């Protein structure tokens with residue numbers, strides 16, 4: 001399983017690198033590559049992954065916010081897509097395709113599978129097959145400073 005994940009990422013980076021070098025796709029690919037933010041300091045807290053709300057800030061004063069980020073943990077086989085809907089309103093879905101288990105690519109507003117083209121909305125519902133089942137969803141809670149993704 002771990003080998004499959006590594007190959008998938010290598011394929012993604014290779015594909016992204018080629019796309020970034022090709023003429024007309026340059027600006028689109030750079031936007032796509034640059035828009036995915038990975039949580040910098042996620043921590044395990046009991047049965048949850050804890051992430052500072054400040055990680056969603058795009059400016060020092062936090063007036064502009066990211067709409068989503070990818071959360072990776074060493075002990076998790078697949079990353080999690082964490083979407084911000086409002087100050088205390090977040091959703092989280094497992095980035096594992098329900099068709100054949102590949103890692104998904106994260107985009108602003110949807111997720112896609114590089115293997116066979118399935119797509120999902122940010123709530124994990126299938127919008128394009130061949131996948132038929134929704135992504136695994138996690139309960140998300142917050143306090144004043146942190147977001148908690150319940151992985152129990």
Ligand code: FES
Nearest residue numbers: 097099100113116
């Ligand atoms: S593994 Fe994702 S569409 Fe087939």
